[in-house]
Amino acid sequence: MSSHVLQQTPPRKKYILASVAVGAFLSTFDGGVVNVGLPKMAAEFRVSISMIQWVPSVYLLTMSALLIIFGTLADMYGRKHIYNGGYAVVAVFSILCALTNNISLLILTRMLQGVGGAMIMANGLAIATENYPPEQRGKNIGTLASVAAIGSLAGPSLGGIVIGLWGWRWIFILNCLVAALGFTVSHLIIPADRGKGKGKAKKFDAWGSLYVIVGMVSFIYAISNLNDFGWSSPIILISLALFLLSVLAVAIQERRAENPVLDFELFKVRIFWTSIIAALISFITMYSSTILIPFYYQKVLGYSPQAAGLFMMAFPLGMAVMAVFAGRLSDKIGYALLTTGGMVLNALALILLAHVGLRTPLVQVLLAVFGMGASLGLFQAPNNSCIMGNVPKNKLGIATGISQLVKNLGMVLGITLSVAVFQYGMRARTGLAYSDAFAPSAATVYYLAAGLSIVGAFFSLNRGHSKPLPIVNGKKA
Structure with a gap:
């Protein structure tokens, strides 16, 4: 009987990873599929760009505010039910979303x-971490990064x-189909949570959760709108003050x-x-560059939006290719060399992009963008493996929540800082075409x-260990 169970375990584990991969796919698919429909939505509802931008923004705000909370709840009560x-x-x-007939309802949904x-x-x-042995962690996380x-x-x-073919409402039907597939396969394949019954007796940190929500929403709202409203805007100042008060309240609570809900231990x-700081830096550098590249393709080189979108695929393609390789390699040689090398190569790719001009061959631009995606793929899969491999199993949910929150924060900070610096440079050159x-x-x-990537490389190189800590019977050795 035991022999039969052992024979069935490997294929079942493969299916678990495949079911989690649906969620990794959905996390990035949603943003792309919705963003491409924003112009049509704005035209139908007759609203401005600033109003329709709330369709993706409110999704990001909500997720950022709740990631840590749902991670903690999963640690307490079990992951499968929350995930499904x-x-x-x-x-x-x-x-x-597909059935709404006004912009307010669309934003609410x-x-x-x-x-x-x-x-x-x-x-x-x-889920991917706790259902596989440590020696497969890097490979699995690399696979998920590639799917994303x-x-x-x-x-x-x-x-x-x-x-x-059918209009913007059908993009939400497409989203629904992907989510339905994820629910079905995760319900059938992901094993039931064990040993979580005791968690129901624990007291949930409601006040801490409230402070975290207020803090995340106020911070992301302030940073996202900083370039539009300016530092002196009352709404920005109020949002930042609310964020600082929330940080103080969280620290006390x-x-x-x-x-x-936020375990400072x-x-x-x-x-x-150090891994979290390095991850934040990597996402800041990622979005600080990718936000400007479409403008280069369209407004400098004169390509159509369709062609620019095709050229933009070089970045995620580089990341998809490298993430699988880096994840597998980190299981064999550890993560320090890979993550540090990834950040250094990212810096070199950014310097190459800094020398791109009006007469630069398109192939050279595409190679630079592909190289940046590949270098960040080299960094992120091993770095995530490092994070997930160095927390206790009963804290995997909060660790996942923090790592995903860092991605959202990096996106907001990268876009805001790059746009601010870019706009300052353009204003200083108002006399030029x-x-x-x-x-x-x-x-x-x-x-x-x-330069920021080099700082990230420093944190990556000086994180304290050259190999993931061993795990014995689900506990740190």
Whole structure:
């Protein structure tokens, strides 16, 4: 009997990873497929760009506010029900998004869809980590990173096709189908949670959760709108003040909470907090460059939006290719060399982009963008393996929530900082044509991002361990 169970274990584990991969795909697919439909939505509802931008923004805000909370809840009460419930929530509210007849309802349904997105994202890495032995962790996380990159490739292309054939409402039907697939396979394949019954007796940190939600929403809202409103805007100042008060409240509350929603004990471990800082830096550099590249393709080189979208695929393609390789290699040689090398190569790719101009061959630009994606793929899969391999199993949910939150924060900070620096450079060159002013203004952004990548390499190299800590019987050795 035991022999039969052992024979059945490997294929079942493969299916578990495949089911989690659906969530990794959905996490990036959603953004791409929805963003491509924003112009059509704005035209139908007769609203401005600033209003329609809330359709993706409210989803990001909701997820960011709830990631840590759902990660903690999963650690307490079990992952499967929360993870599966996330797919159900996304599927239901995707249908409602497709049926809405005004912009306010669409924004509301997207916010509720973001609740489901947080339930999924806060648990995917944790499920993949706890159901496989440590020696397969890097390979699996690399596979998930590659699938996520494929999702970012598929979103805009499939979204454009669907909108062209049937209209923007069908992109949410497409989202629903992916979520329904995720719910079905995870319900059938992911094993039931064990040993979580005792967690029901624990007291949930409601006040800490509230402070975290207020803090995340106020911070991301302030940073996202900083370039539009300016530092002196009352709404920005109020949001930042609310964020600082929330940070203080969280610090006070979590010290006395029986089961803190944000466990500061994790940040006492050097290898954890250095990996988190390195991850934040990597995402800042990623989005600080990719936000400007479409403008270079369209407004400097004169390509159509369709061609620019095709050229943008070089970045996620590089990441998808490298992530699988890096994840597998990290299981054999550890993560320090790979993550540090990834950040250094990212800096070199950014410097190469800084020398791109009006007469630069397109192939050279594509190679630089592909190289940047590959270098970040080299960094992120081993870095995530490091994070997940150096926390106790009963903290995998909160660790996943923090790592996914860092991605969202990096995106917001990268876009905000790069746009601010770029706009400053363009204003300083108001006498030049746009194509002439673009290259030096963008180059400043790329050089700053390259310098930041070197800082990230320093944190990556000095995290304290050259190999993941061993795990014995689910506990740190």
